Amino acid sequence: MTTATATHDDHHDHGPAKGLMRWITTTNHKDIGTLYLLFALIMFFIGGAMAMVIRAELFQPGMQIVDPQFFNSMTTVHALLMIFGAVMPAFTGLANWLIPMQIGAPDMALPRMNNFSFWILPFAFTLLLSTFFMSGGGPAGGWTLYPPLSLQMGDGFPFLIFAIHLAGISSIMGSINVIVTILNMRAPGMTLMKMPLFCWTWLITAYLLIATMPVLAGAVTMLLTDKFAGTSFFNAAGGGDPVMFQHIFWFFGHPEVYILILPAFGIISAIVPTFARKPLFGYSSMVYATASIAFLSFIVWAHHMFTVGMPVTGELFFMYATMMIAVPTGVKVFNWVSTMWKGSMTFETPMLFAVGFIMMFTIGGFSGLMLAIAPADFQYHDTYFVVAHFHYVLVTGAIYSIMAATYYWLPKWTGNMYDERLGKIHFWISTISVNLLFFPQHFLGLAGMPRRIPDYSVQFADWNMVSSIGGFIFGASQLLFAYNVYKTVKGGKKATDKVWEGADGLEWTLSSPPPYHSFTEAPVVK
Amino acid sequence: MKSRIARGVLALTTGLLAGSALAEWDLLNMRKGVTSTSHEVHDLHMMILWVCVVIGIVVFGAMIYAMLKHRKSKGAVAAQFHESTTMEIIWTIIPIVILVSMAIPATKTLLAMEDVSDADMTIKVTGLQWKWKYDYVDGEGAGISFLSSLAPEHNEARLLGAGMDEAKLREKFGQTYLRDVDNPVVVPTGKKIRFLLTAADVIHSWWVPDLGWKKDAIPGFVNESWTRIDKPGVYRGKCAELCGKDHGFMPIVVVAKSPADYAAWVQAQTGAAAAEAASADKIWAADDLLAKGEQVYKTNCAACHQLTGTGVPPAFPALAGNPISNGDDPMGQITTVLNGRPGTAMAAYGPMLSDVELAAAITYVRSSWGNSGSAVQPAEIKAAR
Ligand code: HEM
Ligand SMILES: [Cu+2]
Ligand SMILES: [Cu+2]
Numbered sequence: 001m002t003t004a005t006a007t008h009d010d011h012h013d014h015g016p017a018k019g020l021m022r023w024i025t026t027t028n029h030k031d032i033g034t035l036y037l038l039f040a041l042i043m044f045f046i047g048g049a050m051a052m053v054i055r056a057e058l059f060q061p062g063m064q065i066v067d068p069q070f071f072n073s074m075t076t077v078h079a080l081l082m083i084f085g086a087v088m089p090a091f092t093g094l095a096n097w098l099i100p101m102q103i104g105a106p107d108m109a110l111p112r113m114n115n116f117s118f119w120i121l122p123f124a125f126t127l128l129l130s131t132f133f134m135s136g137g138g139p140a141g142g143w144t145l146y147p148p149l150s151l152q153m154g155d156g157f158p159f160l161i162f163a164i165h166l167a168g169i170s171s172i173m174g175s176i177n178v179i180v181t182i183l184n185m186r187a188p189g190m191t192l193m194k195m196p197l198f199c200w201t202w203l204i205t206a207y208l209l210i211a212t213m214p215v216l217a218g219a220v221t222m223l224l225t226d227k228f229a230g231t232s233f234f235n236a237a238g239g240g241d242p243v244m245f246q247h248i249f250w251f252f253g254h255p256e257v258y259i260l261i262l263p264a265f266g267i268i269s270a271i272v273p274t275f276a277r278k279p280l281f282g283y284s285s286m287v288y289a290t291a292s293i294a295f296l297s298f299i300v301w302a303h304h305m306f307t308v309g310m311p312v313t314g315e316l317f318f319m320y321a322t323m324m325i326a327v328p329t330g331v332k333v334f335n336w337v338s339t340m341w342k343g344s345m346t347f348e349t350p351m352l353f354a355v356g357f358i359m360m361f362t363i364g365g366f367s368g369l370m371l372a373i374a375p376a377d378f379q380y381h382d383t384y385f386v387v388a389h390f391h392y393v394l395v396t397g398a399i400y401s402i403m404a405a406t407y408y409w410l411p412k413w414t415g416n417m418y419d420e421r422l423g424k425i426h427f428w429i430s431t432i433s434v435n436l437l438f439f440p441q442h443f444l445g446l447a448g449m450p451r452r453i454p455d456y457s458v459q460f461a462d463w464n465m466v467s468s469i470g471g472f473i474f475g476a477s478q479l480l481f482a483y484n485v486y487k488t489v490k491g492g493k494k495a496t497d498k499v500w501e502g503a504d505g506l507e508w509t510l511s512s513p514p515p516y517h518s519f520t521e522a523p524v525v526k
Numbered sequence: 527m528k529s530r531i532a533r534g535v536l537a538l539t540t541g542l543l544a545g546s547a548l549a550e551w552d553l554l555n556m557r558k559g560v561t562s563t564s565h566e567v568h569d570l571h572m573m574i575l576w577v578c579v580v581i582g583i584v585v586f587g588a589m590i591y592a593m594l595k596h597r598k599s600k601g602a603v604a605a606q607f608h609e610s611t612t613m614e615i616i617w618t619i620i621p622i623v624i625l626v627s628m629a630i631p632a633t634k635t636l637l638a639m640e641d642v643s644d645a646d647m648t649i650k651v652t653g654l655q656w657k658w659k660y661d662y663v664d665g666e667g668a669g670i671s672f673l674s675s676l677a678p679e680h681n682e683a684r685l686l687g688a689g690m691d692e693a694k695l696r697e698k699f700g701q702t703y704l705r706d707v708d709n710p711v712v713v714p715t716g717k718k719i720r721f722l723l724t725a726a727d728v729i730h731s732w733w734v735p736d737l738g739w740k741k742d743a744i745p746g747f748v749n750e751s752w753t754r755i756d757k758p759g760v761y762r763g764k765c766a767e768l769c770g771k772d773h774g775f776m777p778i779v780v781v782a783k784s785p786a787d788y789a790a791w792v793q794a795q796t797g798a799a800a801a802e803a804a805s806a807d808k809i810w811a812a813d814d815l816l817a818k819g820e821q822v823y824k825t826n827c828a829a830c831h832q833l834t835g836t837g838v839p840p841a842f843p844a845l846a847g848n849p850i851s852n853g854d855d856p857m858g859q860i861t862t863v864l865n866g867r868p869g870t871a872m873a874a875y876g877p878m879l880s881d882v883e884l885a886a887a888i889t890y891v892r893s894s895w896g897n898s899g900s901a902v903q904p905a906e907i908k909a910a911r
Pocket of ligand 2: 253254257300301303304
């Protein structure tokens with residue numbers, strides 16, 4: 001459709017347009033997947049640079065580098081970029097690349113919407129970052145945007161809200177596309193219960209996104225009218241309720257954290273069987289566990305609000321509901337371990353990251369279970385213990401799964417093998433440094449260090465220094481990852497179609513790199 | 527610097543060696559605290575921690591065993607099993623049993639923590655950007671009221687450009703950098719104290735780890751909580767909810783005194799309050815007002831309007847050279863400071879500061895940094911309230 005003479009019949013065979021226009025006008029799932037992944041990588045580095053600023057200020061007590069207001073905007077924007085700019089687009093990028101190839105479809109079901117949903121993102125995040133140059137500076141009220149504090153932001157406020165709206169619209173369109181593709185474009189014989197778990201977890205994630213993004217959009221719109229239109233949704237002086245915002249926010253926010261981890265479960269469930277050379281243990285229980293986690297994620301939101309002064313019955317309900325999530329999550333971990341049990345394992349880089357994921361995500365899960373115990377949370381809440389918890393599930397969870405996926409499928413995507421030695425070095429430096437970075441934060445939180453503070457008392461000095469050193473090493477080692485990916489895209493040892501000895505699934509039946517339109521003829525699944 | 531890194535590495539190794547005697551336990555684990563609540567919370571914490579450790583050993587142990595034994599390089603041949611309903615049921619039931627056994631003590635502790643009945647006295651805590659206000663509303667000491675902010679020396683040392691590093695801070699403040707206030711909240715030991723928590727501007731959270739809990743202070747809401755402190759001492763905490771620029775700089779200091787010492791403190795406070803009220807009626811000399819005003823301004827206004835009166839426009843307006851700080855009619859400035867500007871960060875200081883303090887601060891603003899406004903007497907504030 002790039003040439004006027006292309007007819008419907010031969011349009012399967014033409015390659016992509018050339019140059020920049022290829023990327024702007026593309027409707028191809030692989031091109032769009034690449035765009036998403038590249039965008040996520042850029043955001044990961046910008047958000048990471050902000051984390052470096054934070055860790056540099058926290059390197060020792062006393063204020064040395066940035067003023068407190070700017071520090072607060074660093075934590076806020078770091079989180080917004082990492083969540084909405086890095087992890088979510090990376091998962092969408094993986095979905096774009098993989099879902100058509102895994103279910104035997106030629107492309108995503110709604111290619112033009114696919115293009116649109118990607119191209120909204122650069123605008124959304126440019127808007128967000130532009131607030132740093134406005135009077136009053138960037139958002140500094142925390143990524144949770146609690147009023148009344150968030151309403152004290154300067155001129156950038158409407159830009160912040162609009163950026164969130166745009167990112168939300170993009171996610172919703174991406175999700176619709178995933179659902180329509182999976183439900184309508186599976187190859188003959190590919191029943192739902194034969195689908196790879198990555199497709200399953202994404203299908204459920206997409207429903208979570210469609211259910212919760214509008215809730216976030218509503219909440220931030222109410223902030224906007226409170227600030228500019230004189231409404232008092234969250235203003236106690238006008239009859240509103242600041243705690244109401246927190247309820248609405250976390251009704252979005254808790255499912256959101258599962259949006260950030262369910263696709264990761266799918267990735268790990270693909271990689272572990274490949275390198276154990278043994279089928280996934282308990283496939284159907286994995287599907288049911290995913291579905292029950294998704295359901296439970298809607299009824300636990302107030303565990304983020306144990307200290308706001310809820311009635312005790314409310315606190316009990318949310319404590320019990322939260323503890324229940326440990327059950328399906330445990331099932332997943334047990335299934336992965338059983339998949340490894342009596343396998344014939346090798347440890348190439350994707351497997352290393354997958355094993356790292358299982359161990360460190362589980363550590364994050366343990367601290368999550370501790371946080372669920374309401375009376376104990378009265379001590380843990382809003383301390384570095386929480387910072388340690390969510391970084392174990394997000395960095396060594398979500399981010400590790402994305403790295404594992406990249407190493408695992410990159411040879412398929414590019415036709416070239418990545419540098420295995422460099423990959424292993426990247427894994428080991430990352431894993432040692434990330435634990436230096438985040439494990440001591442458990443101690444800091446328990447010893448009494450609140451989160452979101454630019455300066456602290458001297459008794460926290462030692463662990464903060466360890467944490468900062470870990471942070472700098474972890475940050476720097478991600479350059480190895482970027483370099484390895486770059487090198488693989490440019491060339492390298494040719495990959496076979498199957499790439500991995502134990503790989504199983506439709507995507508491995510395609511050539512490496514795969515044809516521009518994945519399956520022009522539907523494969524038959526036995 | 528080298529020794530700092532060496533100390534960091536040392537702390538790390540000692541920490542990794544399961545908190546050997548070298549590392550202070552309090553810096554690795556939750557504090558036991560000084561109330562029955564904090565003890566219960568600590569015990570709960572240790573119980574869940576050990577449960578997690580044991581589950582971790584089993585799961586990671588199995589994983590590591592498999593990784594060592596069932597690897598291709600060891601000649602392992604992959605089995606092909608991929609399902610076992612029995613196993614799935616077992617590892618669903620066992621966690622449920624463990625969770626229930628954790629939920630029972632947690633529920634008991636929670637119910638006890640939320641029971642604020644039969645208190646001996648009540649203190650109202652109000653969070654403000656960025657200080658705390660304490661009102662003793664009920665019981666011994668009722669009527670006492672004061673603001674509590676980060677102690678002034680700390681407030682200067684923590685500024686960007688103060689040139690502080692860890693060594694200097696240790697030398698100057700010992701262990702208490704950022705943990706000292708001008709007016710600590712004093713309470714008696716052995717009494718059940720009910721706290722009412724609220725806020726005037728944004729959400730704050732009142733947290734003293736040794737008491738075993740934190741509770742949010744939310745504008746428009748009054749939350750309740752309680753404590754009974756067993757032994758006299760100084761217990762320090764921090765605001766725990768992000769509340770803007772100086773969130774990291776609003777510490778809490780609770781001084782628990784024996785009932786006799788507490789009674790003496792109450793007497794001293796009421797005496798001081800009476801003297802202050804009496805001094806509001808006399809005419810103050812300009813120099814006395816200025817000297818007091820500088821103190822009041824530093825602790826209450828400088829965070830936003832800056833020590834130099836230049837503010838941080840556009841968020842916080844300059845007071846230096848501002849028409850409102852000049853001329854012969856101070857009423858505009860008095861009403862602004864008394865009533866604040868609703869909907870902005872400028873709070874109403876009428877309920878927080880005394881007539882003398884307000885008159886002093888306003889006089890100070892009106893005659894510093896090149897301003898040449900008229901002085902203000904406490905009586906004028908009294909009349910304007
Ligand atoms: C490059 C490695 C990273 C480092 C060194 C790092 C470091 C930090 C630090 C120091 C804070 C501030 C904590 C505070 O003062 O309260 C923070 C906050 C946060 N980070 Fe990260 N982080 C990293 C990666 C990530 C990733 C990948 C994610 C999400 C996927 C993430 C999500 C968050 C969130 C949600 C917050 C809370 C922000 C808030 O308090 O509003 N971080 N991070
Ligand atoms: Cu949650
Ligand atoms: Cu605060």
